[in-house]
Amino acid sequence: MPIIRVDLFEGRSPEQKKAIVKELSEGLARTAGCSVEAVEVLITDHSKDNWSFGGQVAREKFPD
Numbered sequence: 001m002p003i004i005r006v007d008l009f010e011g012r013s014p015e016q017k018k019a020i021v022k023e024l025s026e027g028l029a030r031t032a033g034c035s036v037e038a039v040e041v042l043i044t045d046h047s048k049d050n051w052s053f054g055g056q057v058a059r060e061k062f063p064d
Helices: 014-032
Strands: 003-009 040-046
Touching (some): 014 040
């Protein structure tokens, strides 16, 4: 059973997450030769305060 883990900045709508899950699941199933039902997708939302790039907190680099 394939598992896809997705880490995103918080703020995506439920509709956007549903679309992400659909696209990733269908793409992996097609490529891996398994059923869409066998694919699991885990989405984790992160605050920009809890993510950094090159030693700089993401909120400073990408302000809202």
